[in-house]
Amino acid sequence: MAFTPTALNLPQHPFRITQKEEQYFIFDEVRKKHLVLTPEEWVRQHFIHYLINNKKFPKSLIQIEGGLSLNQLQKRTDIVIFNTSGERIMVIECKAPSIKISQSVFDQAARYNSVHKAKWLVVTNGMKHCYAQIDHVAAQFLFIEELPEYSLL
Numbered sequence: 001m002a003f004t005p006t007a008l009n010l011p012q013h014p015f016r017i018t019q020k021e022e023q024y025f026i027f028d029e030v031r032k033k034h035l036v037l038t039p040e041e042w043v044r045q046h047f048i049h050y051l052i053n054n055k056k057f058p059k060s061l062i063q064i065e066g067g068l069s070l071n072q073l074q075k076r077t078d079i080v081i082f083n084t085s086g087e088r089i090m091v092i093e094c095k096a097p098s099i100k101i102s103q104s105v106f107d108q109a110a111r112y113n114s115v116h117k118a119k120w121l122v123v124t125n126g127m128k129h130c131y132a133q134i135d136h137v138a139a140q141f142l143f144i145e146e147l148p149e150y151s152l153l
Helices: 039-054 103-116
Strands: 017-020 023-028 033-036 062-070 073-082 088-094 120-124 129-135 140-144
Touching: 023 039, 039 062, 039 073, 039 088, 073 103, 088 103, 103 120
Parallel strands: 088 120
Antiparallel strands: 017 023, 023 033, 062 073, 073 088, 120 129, 129 140
16 A cells, blocks of 8 residues: 655655556655655654754765664664765664654664764654753763754754
8 A cells, every 4th residue: 555645744845746557756865766665754754844944954974874883783864964074973763653752762763873872863754853962971862852054063
């Protein structure tokens, strides 16, 4: 059964969506390719456009679905943001709208970030967004209501 896109708590964007037989695809403007349109991909694409269009994140500093090794297992981070020096500054975990943003979801993102050591951690299901600035020395999270523009990170 095909995924039916739902309204999210993010700005709308005129996505290029195509259909081939029963499958829908969405064009990823960062990776320059069509991807299977799943609920998680719907959230990921909306959040990427929110970062680029509303928060002025440079498209060239966004990595999508990058690999990482955690406890000798291969995992993938949904989105990693870099600064102009090539350092990872933000890890973003995207979930389908039906997935509740819970402590276990946040813990998963934090485990991924234990490898990256980014100073920002974001978890979103497209409806609810959780933004945290991380103090790695004190091992503390400072939760904030609104994500700053890229230049203020």
